[in-house]
Amino acid sequence: MTMLNYITVRNNETIDFNSIPSLNYKEFMETNILFLKDSHNHCVNYFGFPSGNKLKLICCIANDNKARIKLTATELDPAASTVFPSMTARNLSFNMFERELSENFGIKYSDHPWLKPVRYAFNRFDKSSQIAGYPFYEMESEELHEVGVGPIHAGIIEPGHFRFICKGEQILHLEIQLGYQHRGIENLFLEKNNLLQRVILAESIAGDTTVGHTIAFSNIWESLSGYAPDDELQFVRTLALELERIAIHTGDLSAICGDVAYQLGSSVFSRLRTPIINFLQSWCGNRLAKGLIRPAANKYAFTPGLKDLLLKTLDEFEPDFNEMIKKLFHNPGCLLRFEKTGVVSYNQALEIGAVGMTAKASGLNRDIRSSHPIYLYNEINHQPIIKHHGDVFSRTQIRREEILQSINYIRTLLEKIPLHIQRKEAPFSPKKNSFTISLVEGWRGEICHCAVTGNAGELLKYKVKDPSFHNWLALALSVRRNEISDFPICNKSFNLSYSGFDL
Amino acid sequence: MINTLKILKHQGKQFIKDVTTVQLNEPFRGRPVISNVKVDEYELINLCPVGAIKTQPIQIDLGKCTFCNECAIKFPNKIKFTTDYKISANDPSLLIIMEGIDKTIELNPDLIRQEISSFFHGSLKLRQVSAAGDNSAELELNAAGNVNFDIGRFGIEFVASPRHADGLVITGPISENMAESLRICYDAVPDPKIIILCGVDAISGGIFSGSPALNRNFLAKYKIDLYVPGNPPHPLTFINGILDLIKKRK
Helix, strand or coil: CCCCEEEECCCCCCEEECCCCEEEEHHHHHHHHHHHCCEEEEEEEEEEEEEEEEEEEEEEEEEEECCCCEEEEEECCCCCCCCCCCCCCHHHHHHHHHHHHHHHCCCCCCCCCCCCCCCCCCCCCCCCCCHHCCCCCCCCCCCEEEECCCCCCCCCCCCCCEHHHHHHCCCEEEECCCCCCCCCHHHHHHHCCCCHHHHHHHCCCCHHHHEEEEEEHHHHHHHHHHCCCCCCHHHHHHHHHHHHHHHHHHHHHHHHHHCCCCCCHHHHHHHHHHHHHHHHHHCCCCCCCCCCCCCECCCCCCCCHHHHHHHHHHHHHHHHHHHHHHHHHCCHHHHHCCCCCCCCCHHHHHCCCCCCCHCCCCCCCHHHHCCCCCCCCHHHHCCCCCCCCCHHHHHHHHHHHHHHHHHHHHHHCCCCCCCCCCCCCCCCCCCCCEEEEEECCCCCCEEEEEECCCCCEEEEEEEEEEHHHHHHHHHHHHHCEEEEEHHHHHHHCCCCCCCCCHH | HHHHHHHHHHHHHCCCCCCCCCCCCCCCCCCECCCCCCHHHHHHHHCCCCCEECCCCCCCCCCCCCCCCCHHCCCCEEEEEEECCCCECCCCCHEEEEECCCCCCHHHHHHHHHHHHHHCCCCCCEEECCCCCCCCHHHHHHHCCCCCHHHHHHHHHEEHHHHCCEEEEEEEEHHHHHHHHHHHHHHHHHCEEEEECHHHHHHHCHHHHHCCCEEEEEECCCCCCEEECCCCCCCCHHHHHHHHHHHHCC
C-alpha cells in the first residue's frame, strides 16, 4: 500500500496554502474515499475555485476522534472535455458537494447518480439552466399522483419547492428543490473589502444562526491574522452560542407542537423563547444577537447586572419549561404523532453524511463541541446528547435535553466571568497564500467556513457551508412511507435553513 | 386536566398590554439622533458598511441602516440610537434622519390611500413572502403573532393563501430566483391590496445591495405602502407601523 499524501490541521488553524498536497484526480479521489471508510471521519467541506485557467479543488475530511482535519487538493481543467468519475458513486456524502462543483464550474461526472442543479447560483456554469425547469424525478403510474408545494409556503417561512410522489396518502418519494434564497454571498465576501461589511454578511447567511456563522467568520479572520481570542472573547462566544441554541430549540418545540395542533405547547414554548431573546436584546440591543460577535472585539461588556438578569431569566425559564415539556411528553395524542414518524436510520445518516441534531437523533455522534472543541468547550468537556430512533420524537427529545444541558453550561460559565477589556483595533492583515478552516457547532449542527488568500493576502475564495447542506437529504428520506399529512411535523423536526443552503 | 390548568396559571400574564406605549430599554437600537457636534465626516461616512450615512448635512437613511451601531460606538457624541421603536414610514424620505433634528417618525396621512382606511382599519389579512430573507425578519414577524405581542387582537393576521390576503409583506432583498414567484403571488392577491417592505434587506437590499444575484424590478412597478426598517425589525416596529397605516388617515 502506498503512503497517503495529505496534511492535517486543527480547527481554526491557518496553513500555507501550498502545503496542501496537490494530487492527481485519481489519487485525490481514492484517498478521500478511503478516509471515509472509517466512520470517525466525515467530509466537512469540498469546494473549488479558479486558479489560473485551472480549477483547484480542496477536500476537508474531519477525524472526529483525533480532532484533526485532513486536507488534500487537486487541479482540474474544466474547459477540457474530460469526464471524471464521481466520488458520490462510491460514497453518497459527497453528493451535494459534487453537484455544487458541477453546477458552478461545469465539471462533468460519468457516474454521479443524481447530478442535478443545487441552487441556480447567478454565476453558475450553464446559464441556460433555469430554476423553473428543474428536472424532477418522475414516476409513471395511474395509481400515483404528484403534489407540488412552494416555493412560497403557507406560513411565515423561507421559500423552497417540495415535490411529492404519493400513492394515496402515502409519500413514496420527496424531492426538495432549493435556490430561491440565493443572494450570491460567497461572491460578496470577495467583493466587499471592508471587514465590517464582511461581518454583516456573515451575520446574514442565516438570520437564525447569526451567532454560529459570525463566530465561524471571526475565527477565520483572527486565525488568518494571527490573532488569538482572549478569555473575554472566548467567554462571550461560548455563551452566545448556547443562548442561541436555547432560543431556537425552544422556538422549534413551539413549532413542533403547532404542527400537531397542540395549542398549549405551541403558545407556552413560543412565549418561553421570548425572555431568552429579550436577554440577548438587553445584552447587545438585538433579539437575534446581530452586532454581538465581532472579530477581535467585544462591543457589549457582560456586566454583573447582565449576569444577574441572565440567572434570573434562566431560573424562571427552567421550571416552566420542565413543566410544559413533561406534559408534552406525557400527551398520548402528541406522542402518537412523534413516535416512528419521519425516521432516518443510523446507516442512512452515516451514508449521506448527516451532521448536528439530525445525525445525533439517529445515533450518529457528530458534534463539533466535543470532537473539535474551541473556546470554553475545552473546559466544559461537552458530552453530546445521542438518541437512537431517528424519528420526530428523537429530534424533539434532543432539543429538550440540549436546552437543559445548555442552561447548565451557562450557569457554569457565569461562575467565572472574565473582565471586560478595551482592545486596540486589531490591525488585520491576513497572511498571504494561506488556507484556514473553521468548524463551529451551531444549534443546527456543524458550520464550516474556509478561506483561501492570495499573494497580497486578498481573499481568493470564501466558502460557507451550513449544516443544512448535508441534512436536507435526510428530510427527503425521512418522509418516505409516511403520510403526506405528517410532512409538516417532519419538516419542523429538522428545521433546516433555506438561506444557509442557498447562500 | 388539572396539570393543564396549572401550566396555564404558571404562565401568568405574558401579553404586552399596550403595544403602542410600552418602553424598550437600552441598548435596543431604534431611531437614531444626530447631534450638531463636528466630527471627521469623511471617517464617519466611510465607517458605514452600507452607505447609509451622507453629509451636508449629516443624515442617516434608515432604509439602508443595518443598525450595526458602529457609528454610534465610534462617534458617541455625534450619533446615538434611541429606544424609539416607532420608525416605520410610508415615504422613503421620512426614513432619513437629519443632523440636529430629534423628531419622531410619523406616517404622512396624505399618502395613505382611501381604501386602506376604509377597508382595512378593522381587519387586515396579510400574505408574507420571504424573497431571499435570512429568516431573521421572518422570525420576528412570527413573534408579532405570539402571545406576547398578539397582533391578532387588532384584526391583523397572516394567512396561508394570497387569495385570502389584503396585501403582501415582503422580507429579503428579492433574489432573481424569487422574482417570478413574488410577482405571481402579488397578482393572486385581490384588489385593493397593499405592499409592506419589512426589514433593511427588503427596503434597500441592505448588505446585499448591488449583488448580481438580486432582481428588484418588482419594487419599481408598484407603490409601496409601508416601509418597516430594522435588521430585523422589532415586532413592535412592525405592529405600530401597520396600526398607523390602517388607522391614521383623517
